Amino acid sequence: MNPDPDPLLVDTHAHICDARFDPDRAAMLDRALAAGVSAVVAVGEDIDDARKNLELATTYPMLRPAAGLYPGQPTPAEAEEMITFIRTHRRRLWAIGEVGIDFWLAKTEEDRRHQEEIFCQFIHLAAELNLPLNVHSRSAGRRAVELLMQNSAKRVQLHAFDGKYATAAPAVEAGYFFSIPPSVVRSRQKQKLVGHLPLRSLLVETDSPVLGADPAARNEPARLMTSVEAIAEIKKVPAAVVMDAIAANVRILYGQKI
DSSP, rough: OOOOOOOOOOEHHHEETTTTTTTTTTHHHHHHHHHTOEEEEEESHHHHHHHHHHHHHHHOOTTEEEEOOOOOSOOOOOOOOHHHHHHTTEEEEEEGEEEOOOOOOOOOOOOHHHHHOOOOOOHHHHHHTOOEEEOOOOHHHHHHHHHHHTTTOEHHHHOOOOOOOOHHHHHHHHHHHEOOOGGGGOHHHHHHHHHOOOOEEEOOOOTTTSOOTTTTTTGGGGGGGHHHHHHHHHSSOOHHHHHHHHHHHHHHHOOOOO
């Protein structure tokens, strides 16, 4: 692998719009820049988040706004409102997310079918608009991968994937990416997953303000190198090799201009 002369260190999934950042958002993003983070994909969970992400991106140039609908129990009207918003603002958005399915939240077959129907709408929208999908799949990794592949999804990031490598393997073959949060340092599942995933499939994220190395502390993008260093240790390669691979993956998924 040819080393990247200026590797991109991109936090590919963070909730910058979260109210927990309201008191010190500017200082928090300054810390990220000082830590070498060049950009943050600012995901959302509802229409208010989506609007706020666009507003924040006008103030903070390092933010790459995204819009999505969290897979709790959104109504068809909420899904349609979000789809309209994404179409309207497509030129300003870098991704659709987070979207997906969550079988930890949806216990009944009816609720799960409802989540799947809405997820499929976003899969088709991503293909229509040629935007990456930033996917949530808690306790539903196998089904999420099945739906993505059945619907011919191409540009896919599976965020904080909580399944086994056997579940992830078809997604690897499909060219999908897996973003690893700092909580990898305390998660045996994620450590095993990273051990099996090839570097060509890896991204890093913080999922700020959660999924930090310390579950009791507010997480933030400045801690992104925790993920890089953990991957390097698990893979037994220098951190620079991990950063070069991840930079190449970011460009493949999000484009050269990120």
